[in-house]
Amino acid sequence: xxxxxxxxxxxxxxxxxxxxxxxxxxxxxxxxxxFYPESGGQPSDAGKLIREExxxxxxxxxxxxxxxxxSHEIALAGETESAVLKAGDRVKGVIxxxxxYRHMRMHTATHVIANVIEKEAGAQxxxxxxxxxxxxxxxxxxxxxxxxxxxxxxxxxxxxxxxxPVNLHLVSRREAEEKLSRLTTLAKGFSEEINEVRxxxxxxxxxxxxxxxHLKNTGEIKGIKIEKLQNKGKSNRRMYFSLLD
Numbered sequence: 603x604x605x606x607x608x609x610x611x612x613x614x615x616x617x618x619x620x621x622x623x624x625x626x627x628x629x630x631x632x633x634x635x636x637f638y639p640e641s642g643g644q645p646s647d648a649g650k651l652i653r654e655e656x657x658x659x660x661x662x663x664x665x666x667x668x669x670x671x672x673s674h675e676i677a678l679a680g681e682t683e684s685a686v687l688k689a690g691d692r693v694k695g696v697i698x699x700x701x702x703y704r705h706m707r708m709h710t711a712t713h714v715i716a717n718v719i720e721k722e723a724g725a726q727x728x729x730x731x732x733x734x735x736x737x738x739x740x741x742x743x744x745x746x747x748x749x750x751x752x753x754x755x756x757x758x759x760x761x762x763x764x765x766x767p768v769n770l771h772l773v774s775r776r777e778a779e780e781k782l783s784r785l786t787t788l789a790k791g792f793s794e795e796i797n798e799v800r801x802x803x804x805x806x807x808x809x810x811x812x813x814x815x816h817l818k819n820t821g822e823i824k825g826i827k828i829e830k831l832q833n834k835g836k837s838n839r840r841m842y843f844s845l846l847d
Contacts, residue, residue, distance in 0.1 A: 604672040605634035609800050610770050612706055612815040615699050618654075621691040623671070630660075630674040630687055636697060639665040639672050643730040644709055644814045647702050651676065654692035658685075662695075701734070702815065707845055708732040710768060710804070710817045711826050712739060715758045715843060717808040722754055723747075728838070736829060738842045746839055748831050755828045755843075761807055765821040771801040778811060 604622075607614055619632040630651065640646040646665040651674070652658070664675040678685065687693070709732055716727045716739050725741040773781075778799040802816055803809040817823065825846030832840040 603670060604632060606672070607634055607636040608638055608815055609772060609813070611636075612702075612770075613818070615697050615702075617695050619693055619695060621687050621689050621693060623689055624687050625673075627686045628676050628678050630676060631671045632674065632693070632695070635665075635672055635674070636695060637662060637665045637672070637674060638702070638705075638815050639667045641667065642812070642814055643712075644705055644732045647705075648698040649696050651687070651693040651695055653687065654694065660687060660693075704734055704845075705732055706815045706817050707823050708737045709812075709814045710820065711758075711762070711823045711843070711845065712737060713802065713804060713808060713810070713812070713816075714761050714820060714823070715739060715754065715826060715828075715841075716741075717804075718754050718758045718761070719841075722757065723750065725839070736842050736844050738840055740834070740838065740840050742837050743839050744837055746831075746833065751828050751831060751841065755826065759825050761804075762820045762823045762825055764806075765819055766807055767805045768816050768818055768820065769803040769805065770816065771803065773799055773801060775799050782809065782811075 607617055614636045617636045619634050621630055622633050623631040637647045637649065649662045651660045651662060661677040662674050663677050666673055712730050719725045719741060720727060723743055725743040727739060727741050729740040731738050775797050778801060799811045800813055801809055802812040804820060826843045827846055828841060828843050830842040834840050
């Protein structure tokens with residue numbers, strides 16, 4: 603199984619690894635990786651692999667988890683032997699940092715605003731989708747008071763400006779369940795298949811299980827702006843927000 607390097611160090615931009623398996627000349631499995639796979643509403647990382655032997659570069663266009671493997675999809679450069687990675691190749695992975703850091707800001711911001719909505723409105727968070735320019739949070743809420751969301755935005759931005767440290771802890775599921783009344787704010791709960799839990803703690807605000815990439819401090823978010831609110835059916839609401847730059 604691929605060792606995941608981003609779990610406790612989301613700021614790792616480069617790493618060295620060995621190719622373990624290549625399928626169809628373009629799906630690459632490494633012995634360890636810092637590339638984040640698409641999961642939990644967060645898009646995958648992008649970047650490149652550089653072969654140690656000859657400096658050949660392979661663009662990573664998608665990363666996903668399939669049958670327990672973290673697979674890195676490369677953009678095929680051609681039909682020549684040098685254009686294909688093989689098992690045993692030593693490579694350096696380089697993360698597209700602008701993309702990764704944007705998603706880190708969005709993901710930590712999502713935890714902040716979702717926590718505010720849950721506490722202030724009693725809403726259950728039913729999903730989220732991160733984007734580069736705009737992200738969304740879905741939630742279940744009977745009374746949809748749109749005027750209240752200006753207040754929620756203000757509270758969220760006060761938390762962000764409070765420069766709360768964000769800590770990551772990797773613990774057993776049993777330890778996590780002993781520590782928390784529930785592992786996640788998501789209404790669907792937490793998968794029973796996961797035995798080792800990564801907790802994301804925003805000091806003084808919230809702690810929950812999450813496998814995504816996060817900042818070290820809420821101040822790095824800079825701020826958020828709620829862009830749009832939508833009704834998506836009975837008790838289903840949707841909020842879009844952007845980052846303040």
